[in-house]
Amino acid sequence: MTASRKRGKTLASAAPPANRRPAQRGFGEVWNELVFAVRDPRLASVLRIGYGILLLINLVMWAPDLRLWFSEAGLMPLAAGREIVNEHAPTVLGWVSAEWWPWLCYGVLVAAAVLLTVGWHTRIQAIVVLIGLTSFQNRNYALVDGEDTLFRMFAFYLALCPAGWAFSLDARRRKRRGTDVPPPIPWGLRLFQIQISVTYLSTAIEKTLGHSDWTSGHALYYVSRLDDSFGKFPVPGFLFETLWVTKLLTWSVLALEWGLPVLLWLKPTRRVALVVAIVFHLSIEYAMNLFLFHWLMILGLLSFAEFDELRWPPWRKPAVAAPSS
Amino acid sequence: MTGQTQRLLVNAFLAGFLAVLAIDVFLPSSESGEGLKDGVNTALVFTGLWQGPWRLYGPEVDKVNLRFRAEVVFVDQVVATWTSPDWSQVSALRKYALARHMNYYGYLLRAGEPAFDALCAYLAHTMPHPQGKAVAVLGVKLSFRDAAIPSPTERVVPARPYLEFDDWKVLYLWKARS
Numbered sequence: 001m002t003a004s005r006k007r008g009k010t011l012a013s014a015a016p017p018a019n020r021r022p023a024q025r026g027f028g029e030v031w032n033e034l035v036f037a038v039r040d041p042r043l044a045s046v047l048r049i050g051y052g053i054l055l056l057i058n059l060v061m062w063a064p065d066l067r068l069w070f071s072e073a074g075l076m077p078l079a080a081g082r083e084i085v086n087e088h089a090p091t092v093l094g095w096v097s098a099e100w101w102p103w104l105c106y107g108v109l110v111a112a113a114v115l116l117t118v119g120w121h122t123r124i125q126a127i128v129v130l131i132g133l134t135s136f137q138n139r140n141y142a143l144v145d146g147e148d149t150l151f152r153m154f155a156f157y158l159a160l161c162p163a164g165w166a167f168s169l170d171a172r173r174r175k176r177r178g179t180d181v182p183p184p185i186p187w188g189l190r191l192f193q194i195q196i197s198v199t200y201l202s203t204a205i206e207k208t209l210g211h212s213d214w215t216s217g218h219a220l221y222y223v224s225r226l227d228d229s230f231g232k233f234p235v236p237g238f239l240f241e242t243l244w245v246t247k248l249l250t251w252s253v254l255a256l257e258w259g260l261p262v263l264l265w266l267k268p269t270r271r272v273a274l275v276v277a278i279v280f281h282l283s284i285e286y287a288m289n290l291f292l293f294h295w296l297m298i299l300g301l302l303s304f305a306e307f308d309e310l311r312w313p314p315w316r317k318p319a320v321a322a323p324s325s
Numbered sequence: 326m327t328g329q330t331q332r333l334l335v336n337a338f339l340a341g342f343l344a345v346l347a348i349d350v351f352l353p354s355s356e357s358g359e360g361l362k363d364g365v366n367t368a369l370v371f372t373g374l375w376q377g378p379w380r381l382y383g384p385e386v387d388k389v390n391l392r393f394r395a396e397v398v399f400v401d402q403v404v405a406t407w408t409s410p411d412w413s414q415v416s417a418l419r420k421y422a423l424a425r426h427m428n429y430y431g432y433l434l435r436a437g438e439p440a441f442d443a444l445c446a447y448l449a450h451t452m453p454h455p456q457g458k459a460v461a462v463l464g465v466k467l468s469f470r471d472a473a474i475p476s477p478t479e480r481v482v483p484a485r486p487y488l489e490f491d492d493w494k495v496l497y498l499w500k501a502r503s
Contacts, residue, residue: 031336032332032336035335035336035339036332036335061421061422061424061425062425065425065426069425069429073447073450074447075429075440075443075444075447076440076443077443077446079439080439080440080442080443083439084436084437084439084440086366086370086375088367088370088371089370089371090371090373130373131373133373134373141432142428142429142432142433142436142440143425143428143429143432144428145428146379146381149375149376152373152374153374153376156373156374187335187339190339191342194343194346198346198350198379199379199381201351202350202351202378202379203379203380203381203383205351205378206378206379206380206381206383206384207381207382207383207384209384210384212383212384212385213383213384213385213386214383214384218476218477218478219382219383219386221477221481222386222387222388222474223382223386223387224484225390225474225482225484225485225486225487226387226390226474226486226487227390227411227412227413227486227487227488228390228412228420228427228430228431229387229427230486231417231485231486232417232420233417235484237483237484237485239484240484241481241483241484243477243481246477289417289420289421289424289427291421291424
């Protein structure tokens with residue numbers, strides 16, 4: 001049975017009896033069906049690999065400036081760093097003041113990122129990555145933006161997913177031992193979905209409440225004149241010089257951010273919403289310099305897909321495979 | 326552990342986590358909810374799971390382009406000048422490599438005196454004397470200037486980096502500790 005055909009069934013029980021109408025189901029039943037739906041756990045492994053690659057790109061970009069950002073000889077000595085971050089924010093980088101300490105911490109984090117990507121003791125690596133990222137971000141909060149929050153949250157969610165189930169050294173070890181383990185229920189994938197929905201909904205609320213540049217339709221007018229984050233690749237000038245077009249674009253962003261948290265969860269609209277959301281992020285990625293934020297959002301969006309839908313080209317027939325591989 | 330127990334534990338975790346997430350992300354700061362939010366906030370910050378509300382250029386987008394300048398004054402009164410990158414002249418690929426630098430300069434004004442002091446101290450230690458002499462640094466004057474993008478209701482400016490900067494304003498004066 002393919003994963004997509006299994007979608008909607010729960011861990012302990014099969015589909016509800018045919019003579020019971022959905023309206024008769026209680027909240028608990030609906031909840032359990034949602035959380036414990038049988039999904040192909042290989043999807044969690046795909047997210048793990050994608051996450052690992054993005055994390056490694058992020059870490060490689062830190063390397064040339066590690067001393068500048070995280071050492072006592074750099075732009076943010078520990079004492080200054082502590083003044084701009086929450087007093088409870090922990091960082092292992094403050095434990096030792098030696099010049100080599102940030103490099104050792106960095107080495108451990110890179111090693112954990114590599115091992116997470118190849119799936120060696122996956123859960124442990126995800127937790128080490130979470131601790132490492134938290135430490136580096138708390139050490140110099142001036143560098144942190146939304147993508148760093150996603151990096152941390154996704155590491156936590158990966159630790160709760162069967163992310164090492166497939167395409168991993170953990171899976172190879174399991175096969176070699178010949179242990180016949182039933183495929184796990186990847187309930188942790190729901191956390192990715194919730195995170196993506198929360199991100200859209202929260203920003204929609206922030207942008208809509210009160211009189212803002214988003215409700216007035218002027219937000220993208222300003223964004224398109226910023227010299228750092230905007231202007232990655234050429235964009236037709238009329239989009240941001242004709243005011244009604246700019247307003248339409250601005251309101252479209254707002255409409256998407258309100259609509260996606262709902263449409264991504266509904267069966268009839270899920271696929272279309274997923275494609276629209278991915279195109280939306282790719283468009284911003286084309287126009288703006290926001291490093292890895294949009295790639296992380298796209299990765300999170302993939303948690304709304306089923307493993308069999310992640311094939312290229314999309315019209316190729318899905319492989320019929322048990323999710324235990 | 327039985328499947329039923331496992332399911333109960335997962336549900337308990339999810340109920341707690343979702344409640345905390347909702348408080349963290351959606352509960353606005355107010356006096357009545359401050360204690361609850363503070364408690365949740367502390368726990369989340371400590372565990373590395375804090376996220377707060379997602380603004381993503383909201384509710385108000387950035388409307389200024391910024392430049393920073395530091396004048397490093399040496400004991401012999403010679404001045405070496407440092408400026409932050411002119412982002413309008415930086416290629417997309419280079420901006421990708423300098424993403425953290427963009428974050429740093431974007432946050433610098435909000436970071437305030439601890440960050441100004443650290444930047445000045447760093448420049449005092451790293452800026453070479455213009456004539457290559459081994460002379461100590463006396464002090465550093467950190468300034469900034471901004472180009473505030475005019476409102477489209479007043480004037481629609483061309484869709485390219487807005488670079489009509491105001492005059493330099495002094496941000497911080499740093500003196501070498503003797």
